[in-house]
Amino acid sequence: MNIIYFLIGCSILLALIFLLAFFWASRTGQNDDTYTPSVRILFDDEVQPVKEELKSDEDHT
């Protein structure tokens, strides 16, 4: 049953890592703006015609 000490140690360590990760996120301001990223992610990527040209060039060679 002594394995319990090890398991509890592991579980607390894991929880501590998450806690520290949260501190880091909070301190670097990642929770300051909780709205804008949800809008930003919905914007379409720009269609870039330049890339298509490059592609067709590749096809030729």
Added chain:
Amino acid sequence: MLAQKTIAQETQCYHCGDDLPKSPYTLDDKPFCCLGCQGVYQLLSSHDLGNYYAYNDVPGQTQKNGAQHFEYLDEADIAANLLDYSDEKISVITLYIPAIHCSSCIWLLEHLHKIKPTILQSRIDFLKKQVVVTYKNKELSLRQLVETLSAIGYEPLISLQDVVKKQKSDHSERNLITKIAVAGFCFGNVMLLSFPDYFGITNLDQEFKSFFGWMNLAFSIPVVFYSGRDYFISAWNNLKNGILNLDFPLALGITVMFIRSIVEIIGNTGAGFVDTLCGLVFFLLVGKWMQQHTYHHLSFERDYRSYFPVAVTLIEKGGERPIPLNELKVADRILIRSNEIIPADAILLKGDAEMDFSFVTGESLPVKKVLGEVVYAGGRQLSGALELEVVKPVSQSYLTQLWNNEAFFGEKNRIRTFSDRASKYFSIVLLSIALGAAAFWMFKGDTGKAVASFTAVLIIACPCALALSSPFTLAAVLSIFDKNKFYLKNTAVIEELARINTYVFDKTGTITNPDVSGFTFEGSITEEEKQLINDLARNSGHPLSRELVKWLNRPAKYTVGKYMEKVGRGITGTVNGNTLKLGSASFLGLEVKQPAKGAVVHIIINEQYRGFFCSEQQWRSGFKELIFKLGKAADLHLLSGDQDQDKQTLIPFFPRAQQMHFKQSPQNKLDYIVQLQSSGRKVLMFGDGLNDAGALKQSDLGVAVTDNINNFSPGCDAILDGASFYKIPQFIQQAKDAVKVIHMSFAISLTYNALGLYFAVQGMLSPLIAAVLMPVSTVTIILFTSIAARLYAKKNQLL
């Protein structure tokens, strides 16, 4: 459906959604209401930013308001104050842009680099309406950056009082969140380690039991000394001032739980109350966080500095030069261009002054000033440049000196909330029960039980649910008000709202609607002549002409020849062969006695006087019903800075005529509130302009009424959108109901406490009962308050 939508769009400007004029501007088959909107569209489409219009219909802002001048941003020391960061290559600035309102705004402002490649990055914080721009300062000046933003309709608001809020306030919130995280982390782990004990660990090794106990104790240390620290500090400070508030029994409960847990775990006599302790602190902090609801885009602490410009153009012998406002001295000569604000009381030296004092007085009709007259600070020049000589320093002007009044110093008396008052009795009763139980067992000669019952009473009666009743009820009401465009500074305002028994209204801009005005015509005029007036007036940018055209509401028919406008005085021209003159009496050379009220436009057609249009004020919609409803239960007063021309029309609304006061200066208004308060009244003041600022601050509850919440509003406790003005009685009722909900939830949590006390006084409280009772009572309270607050909101038609 689809067809309907197209029709709707065709009557709207493609850029800003305003109604189209009868002859709209068109480009690429898209209609625009003005050249400004068309210009923005052209700029965006030429930079391949057409997507702006794809994410939302009509995302733009109207461009009719005219451009501002940003020369002052070229001054190094002004710019340095505004920048967040600057080195040889790049500069970073945070700008507050009130116009940000939809996803298209985010998209466009984060693609600024397409317009100016020298802008490296721009990031939006939508809720705060801020954009952080990083740009190459060698190739792009701050002024150019701001002008670029201005050109696409996103003009930043740069003012003396830092509108871009400093990070300070964020830190306190972040601190609280960190405390919640620590408490939550410990709570979770403690629960995990406590479970074996709940299910009976006796058949397992005793070794584990003490190990779990020690682990629990270790987890409780950060909860007590870090997360719960504020409760000790606040309880101690209040005790020193002789106040017993809810923090005292909370701090006492935490202390007792902690000490008893230490004793039990070290002495190996029990499992302690660490689980209850951690849960308690965690829930309390969550409640506190709920209460700290902030509106990032609103400021309740504004004064004149957030409204005045940052810099002003100084006229020197060598020429013109922008200087920061705090360097402005008496006897300086300043240049005010159209659309700029007069920053200090000054004498008019040159130019046609036509001032819009709507921010100051709420009056939307412009005021004319003649040469040599003193122009008070706060007015906005409408057209043409002015030269003025400063006669008073900025801080000593007619309006700004109001801020030197004592009402603005020191905190307003802290609003006494129901829980403050109740907790005093609660603490006393709690302590007497605890001592009584201890004395009882002492008397019986059972010292062990005496200590056990004393501590158990303090633990079980720890008013967690009680402490959460107010925050959760008020937070729910706050968000309901929020949905109805009534924004409160904090939750305590709701309880104050329920206590108000006297209402004071400002007139202009508060109970009148500045946007809608009607006209009456006195004299005789034919429909055809109205058409002529309409066609002539539509050429003028003057507010009165615009209102008149809006009111006449007919398409343009004829072209106008020989058009001439004397700014702020009148217009002339020939329409369909007729000579028309519109304007003030002095412009037309008339000897007409001014009628009693409103602004007047006199009409002369073919050298023949036809009469005049007189503008009428319109009350906000629902004003009549509102006054009737409020007047049943409370006293109503009116304070107006204007002449008493409207007195007769207002008499039906305000039954006691002696409670209507006209020609009130800002100081008079403030004094009037003080006088009402000294007779024991709880005063709510509705105001809108800077001239109400003193009264708003002095009153028990100051509510600023505004039609655009992004616009300036003076410092106050609450901001009400003009569109929700008619809902005021409902808001008051909801506030009263909220207090009722708090009372009910107090009763519920007291029942839980009594239940726990039944076990506690007998000295047989097991940790399990405490661990179950605390979260159950907390969850009951949270559910009850949120549901009850919403049910009441439904009843009051606010949801």
